[in-house]
Amino acid sequence: MDAQLDKGYEPKDVEARWYAYWENQGLFRAGESRIPRYSIVIPPPNVTGVLHMGHALNNTLQDILCRHRRAKGDNVLWMPGTDHAGIATQNVVERQLAAEGTDRHAVGRDAFIERVWQWRKQSGGAIIHQLKRLGASCDWERERFTMDEGLSLAVRKVFVELYKAGLIYQGDYIINWCPRCHTALADLEVEHEDTQGALYHIEYPFAGAAGGLVVATTRPETMLGDTAVAVNPEDARYLSLPADRVLLPLMDREIPVIRDGYVETGFGTGALKVTPAHDPNDFELGVRHRLPMPKVIGDDGRMTELAGPYAGLDRFEARKRIVQDLEALELLKKVKPLLHGVGHCYRCKTTIEPNLSKQWFVKVKPLAEKAIAAVRDGSTRIIPDHWTKTYYDWMENIRDWCVSRQIWWGHRIPAWKCQDCGAVMVEMEDPERCNVCGSTDIIQDPDVLDTWFSSALWPFSTMGWPEKTELLKTHYPTSCLVTGFDILFFWVARMMMMGLWFMEDVPFKEVYIHALVRDAEGKKMSKSKGNVIDPLEVIDKYGCDAFRFTLAAHAAMGRDIKLSTERVEGYRHFINKLWNAARFALSHLDGHTVNMGQGTPEAVFDRWILSRLSTVTATVEKELAAYRFNEAAGALYQFVWHEVCDWYLEAAKPVLYNGGEREKAMTKNVLARAFHDLLILLHPFVPFVTEEIWGRMFPEKGSIMRAAYPRAVDEAAGVLQDADAEAEMRLVMGVVTAVRNIRGEMNLPPGAWLPVVVRPPENPGHDAAAHADLVKSLARVSAYTVGPGERPRGAATAVAEEHTVYVLLEGVIDLAKEIARLEKETAKVEKELVSLDKKLANEDFLKKAPEDVIAKVKGQQAELREKKERLEANIQKVREIHAG
């Protein structure tokens, strides 16, 4: 491998090459040891899915955690896979069939399912490849699919056991029906959207009396299925009515007027038409008042034969016709525009039809109780904490979960019904005859289970449950779940319930809920808005590492990420900066036998960078442990760019170029050590570029993934921070910055070498002269004099770290300009000083504030006073010269 680096970092081939290498070397494989172990199960993307920003963020964060723990020596399992996405996948294949001019009914159930498997084989794995492009270090050899044999067995066992425990039942209830997908949906799967509709006021004439009751509805077409009109028993308007029955218009059917406290007197007319088969509340009323429940809207969204003259019409067409007909009969009294929430299918956006139907339900209360308790007692911690409340709210108000779906692709419900005696059998083994009457005329329920039913088992079904596998023993419960809040209820809550019930332990110790990725304007990305940014395009254009670092750097807790490609571009600069720093380092390290552990560094900048390195190591550790990815990324960014590149490399240059052999070797050791540790720290965030640099810099060491993680604290040496080195460097940097500042403000030619004189305070903590060479090279100083004495003539002045810095400019200096500059600086100091003086003049402050705070403020005050005095003295001097 060539040790020289190209001038710019070219991610493309680097990424492909290293990913293949990692995979081939088995570096993502989970090991056997139990302790310490770290495990995460991936939120399985839909098998139909393509990688979007949500996936990219989600998996980048998981990868950072996993690579970090792996580097620290933990046995890491990152379990990958996909779910079978029942409805979505079926839709895909049905579209294929439609294109061929056929449909699933013509093809038949078995052949259709065969087609789905075929599709999955050909194009179902797309997202897995895309996750690899992202650098995800999943243990791919363990990849699972919710329709795999083992996971299907788990689903069956769970269904059978819950059924036998009385926690799964079948019944006729109102469910959410998608007429397009032709299936029931769970309450969660309905998206409510405010829609501009209308409130139609319709008169139902009294039976055998004049006048009528006016009801108000947003869905006039449901009136065909009305079996009552309800009013509030307290409603003064309706206390006595001319008749207790009304005539249902258009249907010529008499229906009763019932009285029920559910009806709001304030809404509409206070009279509610009751359609038990097509509205959840009406259904409740229907049950309470024993009303008939005719279905007038069929499963295909068309009116049924019970809809009389409207039979066969599409539900929306029927609405129009009914409104027209009512108008003609002069029974339509009013139409008022109304903005109201309308449910839509989360898969196809079709308007949901509440429909009476026989479905399977999970009785979730008993499961939810355990799930609530586990979070309350801290067995599982939700981060950030405020989601805990949302979790409780939902769990505490949970309603039974409709799990049957009228589609073909999914886990078939293991229930058989005897056609002779009606007995229902739910068993692990397919029954051959009725276990009550012995009849062989038994039929399996045609429905399949909600995909989320199988996803709920993911943390243990992927590890081989119901077998008691080694993997389960080692890695369940998992350490952490990383996910977006959009599936907190769909998935997280349900995993908690199932995990606790079947494994008798939580599925994960911690749940980290991350933000949503939005577009630059803060809008949710969606295909229909056309504002989606394709992660793969971003990776192609800017490189995977730049993209990952952008995501990590913006993954602040509890806040959404507004992503734009400009930002990624900015972080590409960072990657390039790192690359070029490494290029520089390599040009000096190449051929040098590095003894990183040998010798004690002497040069102040060497000691300083190692001290800073230990600080950033500790910071990364602390922030990652708290899921503050942005803080960890920010600390690394700051360190690489503004400490290593801006100061360390520049400080090291004179030695590296012109130093003696011994000091050169020492600095090279430190340079190598700094990169060694830094690359390891950065690797979880930017795996590719770090591995590439590592390979060139330490070719004998193999993959960076096998390297020993740096320590923030050394057991033997204790704290690795070097306070003296840091203080000395602060002084050097202060003087250098002061000189540069003067150079800039006075518009001096940047190339010019300037003489500088430094007047130290009476008791300087460190000798400013000690690092004269450093100051000279960093600030382009020709002659550097430190010591007491008069103010030099014709000098520009600055104060740094209690030292007065004079840049000698005799002959060139514009004295008026210098006075202005110093006055500006003084004003700044004064402003700060005023607030400190005020604070210290306050007796309450002195009495009540903690001592360390007072000491700190006093110190600051003294420092600023000193600085102010020095500045003022110099203004005075310059004035004298100016005047004279």
Next chain:
RNA sequence: GGGCGGGUAGCUCAGCAGGGAGAGCAUCGGCCUUACAAGCCGAGGGUCACAGGUUCAAGUCCUGUUCCGCCUACCA
């Protein structure tokens, strides 16, 4: 209706346990200084949404107001 999050520099956002307001980008000035112009060196820029309160001290804690976003809910 209920809940949650947010309003800090021109933009995007940090600010974790109250103690001298920060970063990146953008802007302005100066530089092709032998790792990097995807760069270097400087500079300017904020009534921390508004109003009260607690405190020696509030961007940070409390109350209210307002605006924005999201989730949730059976007023047809």
